[in-house]
Amino acid sequence: MELRTVLVVGTGLIGTSAALALRKRGVRVLLADRDPGAVRLARELGAGEEWQATEPPATERADLAIIAVPPAYVASELLELQRIGAARFYTDVASVKAEPIHRAAQLGCDLATYVASHPLAGREKSGPGAAREDLFLGRPWALCPTEEADPEAKAAVLRMIELCGANAVEVSAIDHDRAVAVVSHAPHVAASAVAARLADATDVALGLAGQGVRDVTRIAGSDPGMWLGILSGNASPVAEVLEAVANDLADAASALRSMADGDGTATGELTQLLKRGVVGHDRIPGKHGGPASDYDVVQVVIGDRPGQLARLFQVCDEVGVNVEDVRLEHAPGLPLGIAELSVRPDTATSLTEALRERGWQVP
Ligand SMILES: NC(=O)c1ccc[n+]([C@@H]2O[C@H](COP(=O)([O-])OP(=O)(O)OC[C@H]3O[C@@H](n4cnc5c(N)ncnc54)[C@H](O)[C@@H]3O)[C@@H](O)[C@H]2O)c1
Numbered sequence: 001m002e003l004r005t006v007l008v009v010g011t012g013l014i015g016t017s018a019a020l021a022l023r024k025r026g027v028r029v030l031l032a033d034r035d036p037g038a039v040r041l042a043r044e045l046g047a048g049e050e051w052q053a054t055e056p057p058a059t060e061r062a063d064l065a066i067i068a069v070p071p072a073y074v075a076s077e078l079l080e081l082q083r084i085g086a087a088r089f090y091t092d093v094a095s096v097k098a099e100p101i102h103r104a105a106q107l108g109c110d111l112a113t114y115v116a117s118h119p120l121a122g123r124e125k126s127g128p129g130a131a132r133e134d135l136f137l138g139r140p141w142a143l144c145p146t147e148e149a150d151p152e153a154k155a156a157v158l159r160m161i162e163l164c165g166a167n168a169v170e171v172s173a174i175d176h177d178r179a180v181a182v183v184s185h186a187p188h189v190a191a192s193a194v195a196a197r198l199a200d201a202t203d204v205a206l207g208l209a210g211q212g213v214r215d216v217t218r219i220a221g222s223d224p225g226m227w228l229g230i231l232s233g234n235a236s237p238v239a240e241v242l243e244a245v246a247n248d249l250a251d252a253a254s255a256l257r258s259m260a261d262g263d264g265t266a267t268g269e270l271t272q273l274l275k276r277g278v279v280g281h282d283r284i285p286g287k288h289g290g291p292a293s294d295y296d297v298v299q300v301v302i303g304d305r306p307g308q309l310a311r312l313f314q315v316c317d318e319v320g321v322n323v324e325d326v327r328l329e330h331a332p333g334l335p336l337g338i339a340e341l342s343v344r345p346d347t348a349t350s351l352t353e354a355l356r357e358r359g360w361q362v363p
């Protein structure tokens with residue numbers, strides 16, 4: 001199925017990332033958002049051109065419309081887009097699936113042209129400025145066709161997923177919601193609970209923050225409004241997982257209390273939890289980490305002095321290495337930090353050598 005023109009409604013993180021990926025594959029992309037600033041920024045980033053909405057019949061019909069707005073607005077947007085005939089087929093990217101589909105049916109949307117979907121890729125940042133063309137590379141992208149869905153609509157969504165470089169996973173909406181409660185939604189709340197302990201942590205504690213706490217809490221930095229919408233749209237499955245997590249945590253705390261009181265036998269229960277954690281962790285398929293899995297990461301020690309990063313980038317420039325992403329690990333109060341430069345694998349060795357020759361510490 002050929003996708004020549006795609007309309008993206010909601011040019012935030014996910015909509016703009018999809019738009020950038022599709023543009024790279026030669027698809028014409030039209031952009032719409034209720035916030036004119038979000039469309040402008042997406043356009044300036046090269047994600048496409050502004051959509052000129054018209055009254056029905058729409059003068060130009062896209063092959064596919066991607067609805068990339070918060071879950072609660074998906075069904076009403078779908079209804080309005082179908083009313084004006086904005087596209088031949090429609091999908092959305094909301095993090096919950098059963099409720100938007102149910103609401104779309106209630107509103108009388110045409111379910112034949114609509115196949116709901118959800119990319120399992122994202123960031124803790126919102127808006128078009130956080131978008132990345134490679135966000136979906138190698139990531140799972142769920143699609144949940146209903147019985148009413150036209151096979152052509154499914155083919156259009158499969159093609160979009162392929163063009164974005166993701167791996168399609170077909171699953172029912174109910175199974176999807178139960179699954180993401182375990183692998184995405186409950187972990188998010190758990191991360192928030194851990195991060196909330198830092199709100200009144202002492203400066204000494206924060207000064208000692210290493211990579212562990214950063215890894216466990218990264219997603220807790222996400223937009224609370226968006227996450228309230230996601231969690232409330234999948235409330236029962238998430239509550240069930242959190243109850244199990246809460247039981248494990250309560251048991252761990254009680255074992256530690258017993259150990260503190262000198263009960264040597266209490267270690268067994270805690271060991272069991274830690275071992276179950278290893279088993280669960282090892283079952284996650286593929287590599288962990290951000291979307292830069294196609295890049296090599298060159299770590300460079302940098303001093304806490306003005307101009308260090310500029311000098312580092314100067315070297316990259318001199319040796320003609322494009323930095324695809326940069327991440328700074330810097331504990332407050334310490335004189336050194338680590339810059340992690342994501343670069344194409346075929347350039348990592350030459351960059352490492354060039355940096356070492358110029359006196360940079362590359363561990
Ligand atoms: N953030 C993630 O990691 C992630 C990952 C996968 C899927 N999702 C899903 O993608 C969707 C978008 O999330 P995001 O992270 O891109 O959010 P975002 O806040 O970056 O972008 C949402 C955009 O939708 C716009 N919008 C809101 N209501 C609208 C409406 N009625 N019509 C038109 N535009 C409207 C907002 O102005 C904003 O620009 C959500 O449904 C979310 O559940 C998010």
Ligand SMILES: O=C(O)C(=O)C[C@]1(C(=O)O)C=C[C@@H](O)C=C1
Binds near residue numbers: 119121219222
């Ligand atoms: O990595 C992140 O920052 C995410 O927010 C990603 C994540 C996830 O839990 O995997 C979060 C919610 C989305 O619905 C899909 C992906």
